Amino acid sequence: MTVSTGMPHPVHHTPGGVPTHWYNVVADLAGYVPQERRPAQRAGSHALRPQLPLSIYRQSVSNEPFIDIPAEVRAEYERWRPTPLVRAHRLERMLRTPARIYYKYEGASPSGSHKLNSAIAQAYYYKKAGVRELVTGTGAGQWGTALAMACTAYDMACTVFMVRCSYDQKPQRRLLMELNGARVIPSPSVTTKAGTSIVADDPECAGSLSVASSEAHEYANEGDGVRYSAGSGDNHVLLHQTVIGQEALAQLEALGDYPDTVVAALGAGSNFAGLTMPFYRDSVTTGRRARLVAVEPKSCPKLTRGVYTWDHHDALGNTPMSKMYTLGHRFIPSPIHAGGLRYHGAAPVISWMYHEGLVDAVAYGQRAVFEAGAAFARAEQVIPAPESAHAIRHVIDRAERARETNTPETILFNLSGHGLMDLGSYEKWMQGLLEEDSVADAEVERALASLSRPAGE
Amino acid sequence: MTVSTGMPHPVHHTPGGVPTHWYNVVADLAGYVPQERRPAQRAGSHALRPQLPLSIYRQSVSNEPFIDIPAEVRAEYERWRPTPLVRAHRLERMLRTPARIYYKYEGASPSGSHKLNSAIAQAYYYKKAGVRELVTGTGAGQWGTALAMACTAYDMACTVFMVRCSYDQKPQRRLLMELNGARVIPSPSVTTKAGTSIVADDPECAGSLSVASSEAHEYANEGDGVRYSAGSGDNHVLLHQTVIGQEALAQLEALGDYPDTVVAALGAGSNFAGLTMPFYRDSVTTGRRARLVAVEPKSCPKLTRGVYTWDHHDALGNTPMSKMYTLGHRFIPSPIHAGGLRYHGAAPVISWMYHEGLVDAVAYGQRAVFEAGAAFARAEQVIPAPESAHAIRHVIDRAERARETNTPETILFNLSGHGLMDLGSYEKWMQGLLEEDSVADAEVERALASLSRPAGE
Numbered sequence: 001m002t003v004s005t006g007m008p009h010p011v012h013h014t015p016g017g018v019p020t021h022w023y024n025v026v027a028d029l030a031g032y033v034p035q036e037r038r039p040a041q042r043a044g045s046h047a048l049r050p051q052l053p054l055s056i057y058r059q060s061v062s063n064e065p066f067i068d069i070p071a072e073v074r075a076e077y078e079r080w081r082p083t084p085l086v087r088a089h090r091l092e093r094m095l096r097t098p099a100r101i102y103y104k105y106e107g108a109s110p111s112g113s114h115k116l117n118s119a120i121a122q123a124y125y126y127k128k129a130g131v132r133e134l135v136t137g138t139g140a141g142q143w144g145t146a147l148a149m150a151c152t153a154y155d156m157a158c159t160v161f162m163v164r165c166s167y168d169q170k171p172q173r174r175l176l177m178e179l180n181g182a183r184v185i186p187s188p189s190v191t192t193k194a195g196t197s198i199v200a201d202d203p204e205c206a207g208s209l210s211v212a213s214s215e216a217h218e219y220a221n222e223g224d225g226v227r228y229s230a231g232s233g234d235n236h237v238l239l240h241q242t243v244i245g246q247e248a249l250a251q252l253e254a255l256g257d258y259p260d261t262v263v264a265a266l267g268a269g270s271n272f273a274g275l276t277m278p279f280y281r282d283s284v285t286t287g288r289r290a291r292l293v294a295v296e297p298k299s300c301p302k303l304t305r306g307v308y309t310w311d312h313h314d315a316l317g318n319t320p321m322s323k324m325y326t327l328g329h330r331f332i333p334s335p336i337h338a339g340g341l342r343y344h345g346a347a348p349v350i351s352w353m354y355h356e357g358l359v360d361a362v363a364y365g366q367r368a369v370f371e372a373g374a375a376f377a378r379a380e381q382v383i384p385a386p387e388s389a390h391a392i393r394h395v396i397d398r399a400e401r402a403r404e405t406n407t408p409e410t411i412l413f414n415l416s417g418h419g420l421m422d423l424g425s426y427e428k429w430m431q432g433l434l435e436e437d438s439v440a441d442a443e444v445e446r447a448l449a450s451l452s453r454p455a456g457e
Numbered sequence: 458m459t460v461s462t463g464m465p466h467p468v469h470h471t472p473g474g475v476p477t478h479w480y481n482v483v484a485d486l487a488g489y490v491p492q493e494r495r496p497a498q499r500a501g502s503h504a505l506r507p508q509l510p511l512s513i514y515r516q517s518v519s520n521e522p523f524i525d526i527p528a529e530v531r532a533e534y535e536r537w538r539p540t541p542l543v544r545a546h547r548l549e550r551m552l553r554t555p556a557r558i559y560y561k562y563e564g565a566s567p568s569g570s571h572k573l574n575s576a577i578a579q580a581y582y583y584k585k586a587g588v589r590e591l592v593t594g595t596g597a598g599q600w601g602t603a604l605a606m607a608c609t610a611y612d613m614a615c616t617v618f619m620v621r622c623s624y625d626q627k628p629q630r631r632l633l634m635e636l637n638g639a640r641v642i643p644s645p646s647v648t649t650k651a652g653t654s655i656v657a658d659d660p661e662c663a664g665s666l667s668v669a670s671s672e673a674h675e676y677a678n679e680g681d682g683v684r685y686s687a688g689s690g691d692n693h694v695l696l697h698q699t700v701i702g703q704e705a706l707a708q709l710e711a712l713g714d715y716p717d718t719v720v721a722a723l724g725a726g727s728n729f730a731g732l733t734m735p736f737y738r739d740s741v742t743t744g745r746r747a748r749l750v751a752v753e754p755k756s757c758p759k760l761t762r763g764v765y766t767w768d769h770h771d772a773l774g775n776t777p778m779s780k781m782y783t784l785g786h787r788f789i790p791s792p793i794h795a796g797g798l799r800y801h802g803a804a805p806v807i808s809w810m811y812h813e814g815l816v817d818a819v820a821y822g823q824r825a826v827f828e829a830g831a832a833f834a835r836a837e838q839v840i841p842a843p844e845s846a847h848a849i850r851h852v853i854d855r856a857e858r859a860r861e862t863n864t865p866e867t868i869l870f871n872l873s874g875h876g877l878m879d880l881g882s883y884e885k886w887m888q889g890l891l892e893e894d895s896v897a898d899a900e901v902e903r904a905l906a907s908l909s910r911p912a913g914e
Contacts, residue, residue, distance in 0.1 A: 079543075086536075090610075108565070110838040112877075149838045153547075172629075172880040179834050179883060377636050381567040381606045420569075420877045423629040426636060 013250060017082040020069055023242040025277040025349060026235060027065035028284045032352045034061060034235060036320040037310060051220060051228040052236075053129030056122065060236040065281070067239065069121075076120045076153065081243065083108045085251035091379040097399040098408040100257065103415040104248045104275060105382070113385065113417030114271055115146035115231060118240035122229050123150035132225040133157035137187060137212025139267070140166050140339035140387065141173030142417050143231030148182035159226075161187040161195075161215045163342065164207035165335035173421045187212040194218045194316050206335040209267075209343040210315035217314055233268035233313065233347045241274025248412060249278050259290045259412040261398060265390040266294035266303065266361070267340045269347030275414040280358065290412075292359040294350070295390040297341045297369070299437035300333040302326055303354055303361035305444055311345055311451055324351040328447035336366050336437045337425035338386035344447075364393045366437045370429035372396050373419065377426075385417035386425055470707060474539040477526055480699040482734040482806060483692060484522035485741045489809045491518055491692060493777040494767060508677060508685040509693075510586030513579065517693040522738070524696065526578075533577045533610065538700060540565045542708035548836040554856040555865040557714065560872040561705045561732060562839070570842065570874030571728055572603035572688060575697035579686050580607035589682040590614035594644060594669025596724070597623050597796035597844065598630030599874050600688030605639035616683075618644040618652075618672045620799065621664035622792035630878045644669040651675045651773050663792040666724075666800040667772035674771055690725035690770065690804045698731025705869060706735050716747045716869040718855060722847040723751035723760065723818070724797045726804030732871040737815065747869075749816040751807070752847040754798045754826070756894035757790040759783055760811055760818035762901055768802055768908055781808040785904035793823050793894045794882035795843035801904075821850045823894045827886035829853050830876065834883075842874035843882055 013019055026034060052060065059067055069077070088101040106114035126134060134151055137160075138144030144160035151158035160182050167174060167186040174184045187207045188195035194214040198205055205211070220228035230237055245262075252258060262279050264272040276292040283289045296303055302325045311326040313319040326345040327333075333342045346354070353359045366386070373389030375396065376382070384392055391413040402409045419426065428434045470476055483491060509517065516524055526534070545558040563571035583591060591608055594617070595601030601617035608615035617639050624631060624643040631641045644664045645652035651671040655662055662668070677685035687694055702719075709715060719736050721729040733749040740746045753760055759782045768783040770776040783802040784790075790799045803811070810816045823843070830846030832853065833839070841849055848870040859866045876883065885891045 152835060152838070171884075172877075175880040175884050175887075176840070176877075178887070179831060179840065179880075180838065181835060374636060378609060378638060381609070381637065383633070383636065420629075420633075423632040423636075427628075427632050430632075430635070 014074065014078070016078055017247065017250065018074060018077050019243045019246040020074065021066040022069055022239045023246060023278050023281055024062055024065055024067055024239050025273070025280055027063050028281060029349070029352065032349060034348065036322050038320045053125055053131070055125045055129065056236050059239055060234055070124065073121050073124050077243065080109045082247040082251070085248055088380055091376060092399070094375070094379045095396065095399045095403065097403040098406060099399040099402040100408070100410045101395060101399060102252065102259070102412045104244055104412065106244060106414060106416045107382065107385070107418035111142070111146040111149050112420070113142040113146065114241060114244060114274055114414070115143045116149060117243055117274065118231070118237045118270065119146035119150035120153065121240045123154040123156060126227055126229065127154040127156060130225070131156065131227045133159065133223065134229040135159040135216045135219045135226055136229045136231060137161045137209055137216045138231065139163050139209045139342050140385070141170055141177065141421065142340055142385065144177050144182065144184065145173065145180065147229055147231070148177045148180035152181050158182040159219065160184045161189065161212040163187055163209060163212050163339055164205070166339035169337065169424065170421055176421070187215050189215060191215070192218045198315065206332065208315065208332045210329055214314040214316040214318060217318060232270035235349060237270045238273035238277065238347055238349060241270045242277050244274040244414065245276060245278030248275060249282060252412065257410055258288060259410045261291045261293060261409060261411045263293045263295060263391045263394050263411065264414040265341060265387045265416065266296050266346060266350070267387065268343045268345065269350040271387070271414055271416045273347065273350060276359065293394060294359055294361045295394045296361060296363050297336055297338055297390060297437060298363045298365045299336050299439050300327065300342055301363045301439065302344060302346050304363045307448055308351060308355050309451060313345065322348040324348045325354060327444060328451045330450050331447035334437050334439070337422065338366065338369070338390060340387040341390065362394055364390060367429070367434055369393045370426060370434060374426060374429065382415065383419040383423070383426070384415055385419040386422055388414065388416045471531065471535070473535055474704065474707065475531055475534050476700045476703040477531065478523040479526055479696045480703060480735050480738055481519055481522055481524055481696050482730070482737060484520050485738055486806070486809065489806065491805065493779050495777045510582055510588070512582045512586065513693050516696055517691055527581065530578050530581050534700065537566045539704040539708070542705055545837055548833060549856070551832070551836045552853065552856045552860065554860040555863060556856040556859040557865070557867045558852060558856060559709065559716070559869045561701055561869065563701060563871060563873045564839065564842070564875035568599070568603040568606050569877070570599040570603065571698060571701060571731055571871070572600045573606060574700055574731065575688070575694045575727065576603035576607035577610065578697045580611040580613060583684055583686065584611040584613060587682070588613065588684045590616065590680065591686040592616040592673045592676045592683055593686045593688060594618045594620070594666055594673045595688065596620050596666045596799050597842070598627055598634065598878065599797055599842065601634050601639065601641065602630065602637065604686055604688070605634045605637035609638050615639040616676065617641045618646065618669040620644055620666060620669050620796055621662070623796035626794065626881065627878055633878070644672050646672060648672070649675045655772065663789065665772065665789045667786055671771040671773040671775060674775060689727035690802070692806060694727045695730035695734065695804055695806060698727045699734050701731040701871065702733060702735030705732060706739060709869065714867055715745060717866045718748045718750060718868045720750045720752060720848045720851050720868065721871040722798060722844045722873065723753050723803060723807070724844065725800045725802065726807040728844070728871055728873045730804065730807060733816065750851060751816055751818045752851045753818060753820050754793055754795055754847060754894060755820045755822045756793050756896050757784065757799055758820045758896065759801060759803050761820045764905055765808060765812050766908060770802065779805040781805045782811060784901060785908045787907050788904035790896070791894050794879065795823065795826070795847060797844040798847065819851055821847060824886070824891055826850045827883060827891060831883060831886065839872065840876040840880070840883070841872055842876045843879055845871065845873045
């Protein structure tokens with residue numbers, strides 16, 4: 001099923017410990033063919049022009065296992081990388097578990113999450129390609145914040161369509177983007193035709209990443225020198241995030257340890273792929289094998305309850321289709337507090353790996369997730385972003401099982417961001433006001449039924 | 458005026474770069490005699506029992522220049538220390554200045570500010586002395602957060618009297634303390650006699666650090682196994698913070714640089730002393746001399762407009778008196794957004810040094826301060842706490858002067874905390890809604906006139 005692409009390629013690190021290459025898992029997935037199908041031009045729909053500069057496009061279709069990180073991007077990374085790898089001794093003691101728990105702390109970045117790894121790289125390439133403004137959609141605001149910072153660094157304008165329920169839940173996130181020079185528009189908005197049509201259908205629409213993405217694509221399509229920048233899902237974004245896992249591998253090696261299980265939350269997949277794919281590479285080249293577990297919210301369970309089929313990346317169906325696990329591009333998840341996970345589909349490459357049994361998935365409700373996040377905060381004095389708290393929920397469950405069965409296990413997870421902008425959500429949880437989130441079977445059925453089938457399927 | 462206490466004492470660092478000793482500036486200040494006068498017992502006032510365990514008391518009156526950091530405390534420090542020393546290249550470019558600007562980033566600590574350096578040390582000593590609960594007052598919440606985290610680490614209870622205007626301005630700060638297990642009470646409260654008497658005088662009282670301190674002292678005095686823990690001002694707190702400056706000195710040396718000017722905001726003095734005192738030591742032992750500048754808010758200008766006299770540390774005058782620069786212990790500053798600087802007096806040792814001309818001081822209004830903080834955030838992608846933004850205001854002024862006069866200058870400042878809990882204040886500034894703060898001469902006169910003179914003065 002999977003083959004090595006040859007000799008193990010030693011990943012080099014700078015003396016400071018920052019990787020010199022990104023790792024492209026596609027090179028190690030025999031049988032996976034990245035492809036997309038362009039949508040039929042429908043009345044009133046937009047034919048999107050290509051958004052990627054050639055430099056990024058080449059990365060997104062590359063079959064090379066390792067791709068050079070430009071020196072300029074590495075210099076930016078060195079402002080905050082390598083991020084700490086921390087043994088969660090206190091959490092272990094609190095759980096009285098024989099498990100060894102490590103976390104990779106991406107919240108140490110200037111933007112407060114892993115998202116800056118790709119934002120900096122993309123801004124660098126777009127700037128070189130002569131682009132003057134980047135536009136995107138953001139859920140919790142982690143990606144929007146990162147892109148705003150990256151655009152400031154490369155002297156580009158930045159516009160962010162922010163999912164309306166997050167815009168309302170997290171006014172401080174908006175401010176952080178504005179302080180970094182970005183224009184922030186709540187989505188669905190009446191700024192775009194896409195948003196206007198969605199508001200017409202549902203004036204109370206909470207928004208979703210797929211809707212924000214439709215709006216941002218339309219905005220990019222109509223502006224001069226404006227391009228859409230993706231925060232997750234696409235191959236090149238997954239690629240840029242692999243600095244996380246490469247560092248973690250080296251840091252664990254320095255400690256003489258190796259994980260049995262590697263855990264990360266999954267929105268579209270960049271956080272998950274960033275940590276886990278270098279461990280996949282390691283399994284291909286050395287035979288050591290870690291279990292790779294994606295954690296998703298019960299209210300947006302694309303891997304655990306979606307289907308593997310062709311679908312669009314945006315709510316209006318204007319973007320090309322990819323084969324992926326999806327709940328249907330019209331699926332609008334309940335307004336849970338982990339806004340970064342409210343996306344209907346999983347990255348095509350992660351979807352393929354899940355389909356092939358190379359990665360596992362599990363889903364949790366948000367009350368259980370916040371309980372885990374608060375326990376972690378008490379033990380380790382770091383407030384996790386609600387997205388990251390999904391991973392923590394699973395880690396704690398495994399650690400408790402390890403205690404009950406008295407089986408040691410080494411667990412590594414991605415603490416992808418801090419939750420200092422999410423204290424309002426924690427307060428709701430503390431007060432017992434947090435709604436439980438799930439989604440009825442009928443609703444999933446309905447969403448999946450609405451999937452348009454492309455010609456030839 | 459000042460003499461060396463002998464041979465330069467090389468400060469050792471652990472292999473990881475964390476100092477092994479705290480530096481006690483008192484040892485290098487010939488002529489300074491730490492002393493206090495106990496207040497006459499007045500009707501209805503409290504005779505406070507000693508709050509310090511012997512271990513801390515010894516530190517607070519020590520004449521040794523270097524005091525061992527216990528291995529347990531160093532192990533805690535190593536969780537986040539050494540903190541980064543960063544060259545602010547982008548700020549320099551933005552200002553087109555020939556000045557070289559460095560900042561020591563204490564916001565990288567788990568609590569988000571320098572305060573954890575002393576909180577961890579104090580919790581360690583109090584725990585060893587059998588104390589089961591610590592109580593304190595906090596302004597912006599930086600100290601309260603740090604103490605809450607430290608108490609969790611040492612399994613002690615924690616109660617925080619939080620200045621009411623900060624409690625209202627920063628609900629997220631309160632939450633952060635609560636998530637870390639602390640009980641948070643807005644001050645003035647009706648929980649204590651001190652608070653009740655102040656509320657009776659002024660039901661709208663915004664509170665101040667001095668009022669919160671009165672309440673916390675009373676609470677400590679009446680509880681069993683409860684002690685008051687000070688976040689600034691006292692010698693031992695200044696001492697614990699000197700890890701900052703010792704690290705900065707070593708980090709700059711590694712870069713082959715040395716500051717002409719070292720800048721830090723001053724509330725009571727621990728942030729200022731933490732960065733600058735090791736440079737003072739360096740001037741005594743090597744003759745290199747950096748200008749040490751304390752920056753205070755115009756609305757609480759104890760150094761630049763206060764008097765050098767005997768005064769209490771708390772609003773009700775129950776604590777012993779020290780000789781210090783003060784605006785009078787009954788002075789209640791306007792509710793500015795840098796809550797950590799709203800304290801009527803300066804640390805006795807810093808006051809003495811200011812009086813002797815060994816440190817400089819300057820004051821700014823909060824609009825100018827937020828403007829500087831926002832400019833820094835845009836340039837460097839770190840939102841400074843409003844307290845730290847005071848230092849930045851002065852740094853930018855110096856850097857602009859360096860440009861105008863074409864005189865290179867090396868400036869180091871303490872970025873004592875991040876401002877992610879203060880985005881609401883930045884929003885007010887962005888919207889032009891931030892009140893200018895200052896204090897009328899008559900108000901200072903009135904506050905100073907109310908200073909009670911101790912017997913024998």
